[in-house]
Amino acid sequence: MTARVLILGGRGRIGSSVAQDIATYTQAEIIITTRKPAAAIAVKESLGSQVEVLTLDLADIEVLRKAIASADLVVHSAGPFHYRDASVLKLCIEQGVNYLDVSDHPSFTRKALAYQSAAAEAGVTAIVNTGIFPGISNSMVREGVEQFDQAQRIHLSYIVSGSGGAGVTVMRTTFLGLQKPFEAWIDGQWQQVNPYSDREAIEFPKPYGRSHVYWFNMPEAFTLPEAFPTVKTVITKFGSRPDFYNHLTWIAAHWFPKPLMQKSSAIEFLAYVSHTMTDVTNHFSGIGVAIRSEVSGDKQGTQATYCSTLVHENTAIAAGCGTGSLAQFLLEGKLKKPGVWAVEQAVPTNLFHQAIASRGIKLHHEWL
Structure with missing residues (x-):
């Protein structure tokens, strides 16, 4: 069966870049959420038949729970994360669905990492702070x-x-x-x-x-x-x-x-x-x-x-590569580490090299 990826906040610049990367490197069905469906039309047109648009407000827990239950992977890109709690992650753990986010604020990260043992027991791989x-x-x-x-x-x-x-x-x-x-x-x-x-x-x-x-x-x-x-x-x-x-x-x-x-x-x-x-x-x-x-x-x-x-050359696209590559590895079964982790704890260097090489991103190294 075709994998389903739910991208919360998928019509934003970062979320749509993540969607574009996943559409390019996987065959997954992509569901992007927005509170304003008309604004997502351009995103859907650019990504084609792989993408569906779902009207969803994160405050509506029952609708959110149902959407998560229908997915194989959830990508949380609905920032700013200063204002968010870890309810999306909690629902993913309850439903046994793997989770990524593009969070960038320490307070949110600490809230998410508090679910480490719960995610591990549920067999859910959750990786926070993905992106660039x-x-x-x-x-x-x-x-x-x-x-x-x-x-x-x-x-x-x-x-x-x-x-x-x-x-x-x-x-x-x-x-x-x-x-x-x-x-x-x-x-x-x-x-x-x-x-x-x-x-x-x-x-x-x-x-x-x-x-x-x-x-x-x-x-x-x-x-x-x-x-x-x-x-x-x-x-x-x-x-x-x-x-x-x-x-x-x-x-x-x-x-x-x-x-x-x-x-x-x-x-x-x-x-x-x-x-x-x-x-x-x-x-x-x-x-x-x-x-x-x-x-x-x-x-x-x-x-x-x-x-x-x-x-x-484009920060938002680079962020999409960072998150999209981890989504690809999770969907392909190459990355599995139950628990809640920061990227440096979850992603082996060999997978990191695969991700950036496949996306044409080059690193320069030197000893000083």
Whole structure:
């Protein structure tokens, strides 16, 4: 029988990119959900007969339960995940359905990981934080860690051009991430870090070159130390291109009154203004992404650093590749690990290499 994949939030930029990847690399039936079916017509037309559109509100638990029960795999892409609980994952466990999500916020990740034992007992493989960052970036780190006898330090940097090809939801996520300090694993202890602080120049591959990044609250900040216990420091930094967006974001993080940044109306205003601006600058900045992963540690008694970099011309499509490839492996039976996991815990490096090679994504490696 043909496998059925339910993509929650499938009409969004990220969700539709995931749907496109799954349609390209599998024969699965794809059901994308939306609260506004008319808006999904374009997605359905681009993907063809493999796709159905289902009108669904995540708040309607009974309709959601029925939709999940009819699927072989659920992909949760209905962000922003700051506002979500783990009810979708819970229903998947109850129904015995495998689960992926494109979540990108630590609070949601912790809620999902709390279902580890329940998913394991149900035989459900659930992988959180799939996509590009987090997602492919986590696998880049895992590959780096595996080069060492004892990995000790991880430095992850991301740079996105303009909107990255994503929608308003991603803009909301950025500003929601500025609301309060977060904990980072530094020198073997948890320390508070202010978002969008400690500007640092990082050398990315062309066309990015030397670009600036800042501390940003990502799930990797705590999943990587848990996955790799010998690591004493994990740095996660993010930046935008052109650079003036970094300065505007820094102002929002440090100059705007904190009570203002806690208001949903302010977040909505900033998200829509930012998206309008990037619609203009996308024409000359592009919508791509670059990732730089540096892992340092002990290799045969010598301290060394292993650096891997990746560039993709469209951030949303790259995210679709990250999630879509895991969906493909789950449907093909190549990936099975009951429980709830971050990508670096669930995906072997050999499968990661298969995923990116089949999608034409290239990594560059060097020892520093």
